Amino acid sequence: MSLTSTLTSTAPNNEVVLACHNISRWFGGLHAVKHVTMEIRKGETLGLVGPNGSGKTTTVNAITGFFPPQEGEILYMGRPIQKMRPHEIAQQGIARTFQNVALFKGMSVLDNILLGRHNFMKPSVLRAMLYWWSAQKEEVSNRYKVEEIIDLLQLEDVRDEMVDVVPLGTQKRVELARALVAEPQFLILDEPMAGMNQEEKEYMVRFILDAKEALGLTILLIEHHMDVVTAICDRLVVLNNGEKIKEGQPLEAISDPTVVAAYIGRVDNAAA
Numbered sequence: 001m002s003l004t005s006t007l008t009s010t011a012p013n014n015e016v017v018l019a020c021h022n023i024s025r026w027f028g029g030l031h032a033v034k035h036v037t038m039e040i041r042k043g044e045t046l047g048l049v050g051p052n053g054s055g056k057t058t059t060v061n062a063i064t065g066f067f068p069p070q071e072g073e074i075l076y077m078g079r080p081i082q083k084m085r086p087h088e089i090a091q092q093g094i095a096r097t098f099q100n101v102a103l104f105k106g107m108s109v110l111d112n113i114l115l116g117r118h119n120f121m122k123p124s125v126l127r128a129m130l131y132w133w134s135a136q137k138e139e140v141s142n143r144y145k146v147e148e149i150i151d152l153l154q155l156e157d158v159r160d161e162m163v164d165v166v167p168l169g170t171q172k173r174v175e176l177a178r179a180l181v182a183e184p185q186f187l188i189l190d191e192p193m194a195g196m197n198q199e200e201k202e203y204m205v206r207f208i209l210d211a212k213e214a215l216g217l218t219i220l221l222i223e224h225h226m227d228v229v230t231a232i233c234d235r236l237v238v239l240n241n242g243e244k245i246k247e248g249q250p251l252e253a254i255s256d257p258t259v260v261a262a263y264i265g266r267v268d269n270a271a272a
């Protein structure tokens with residue numbers, strides 16, 4: 001499969017799922033995200049790109065409540081979320097994967113995926129003892145969802161393996177599975193193809209598109225591989241030094257002189 005021949009099949013509509021209005025985040029004296037405004041519409045795959053250190057992960061950390069914005073507003077389905085804690089934001093229907101694989105070593109693939117159901121698990125021992133039948137129903141429903149996602153992402157063969165022994169590409173897929181079993185409407189992927197070879201990248205693209213189609217997702221994708229970004233994103237937002245420098249159709253955005261200069265500037269700086 002060629003990445004350039006890949007097409008998104010679920011067209012976005014005009015309903016705004018997530019809106020960031022003028023958000024800023026500082027770390028001490030470092031203004032990591034500067035007055036960023038962007039909107040993501042239902043069914044859309046929005047690419048968030050930019051050179052290293054341009055503020056992409058910080059923006060995602062602001063949306064997901066890990067490092068909330070100190071200025072500005074974030075609306076999810078029209079409701080402000082910028083003061084919510086990460087688990088409350090997750091409960092709204094937002095799930096994410098992390099730039100560096102963040103799985104629990106020493107646990108199986110299956111158990112790592114099951115952890116994504118924690119928002120659906122009620123931990124009361126008393127409740128479980130008194131209402132064993134209800135706990136059983138809950139267990140069955142968790143298992144059912146997990147099996148559906150294992151099937152969708154073709155993880156059947158490795159489900160009982162320790163997660164640390166499966167290849168990186170599969171670990172990234174396990175992370176995606178863990179995010180998907182939380183039944184999100186809005187999925188944030190932070191460099192899901194990092195460290196992958198071409199074949200692994202192509203598989204991952206396929207899995208992301210399949211998941212989007214099957215589960216009706218809206219996606220925010222941070223990705224450095226421009227072939228992936230141009231193949232699967234409907235629009236791009238480009239950051240540089242914490243600021244939004246461009247927003248538009250993928251091919252148009254990445255060939256914009258300001259964007260090209262931002263990337264080349266980093267290369268020159270790195271070489272200096």
Ligand SMILES: Nc1ncnc2c1ncn2[C@@H]1O[C@H](COP(=O)(O)OP(=O)(O)OP(=O)(O)O)[C@@H](O)[C@H]1O
Pocket residue numbers: 027030032050051052053054055056057058059099
């Ligand atoms: N928790 C933190 N504490 C201090 N500084 C931070 C923190 N998180 C990010 N930064 C800084 O904020 C700036 C933006 O970083 P960020 O990780 O958002 O960039 P990025 O675009 O995601 O980069 P990359 O593509 O390399 O992942 C960088 O200068 C980074 O060092």
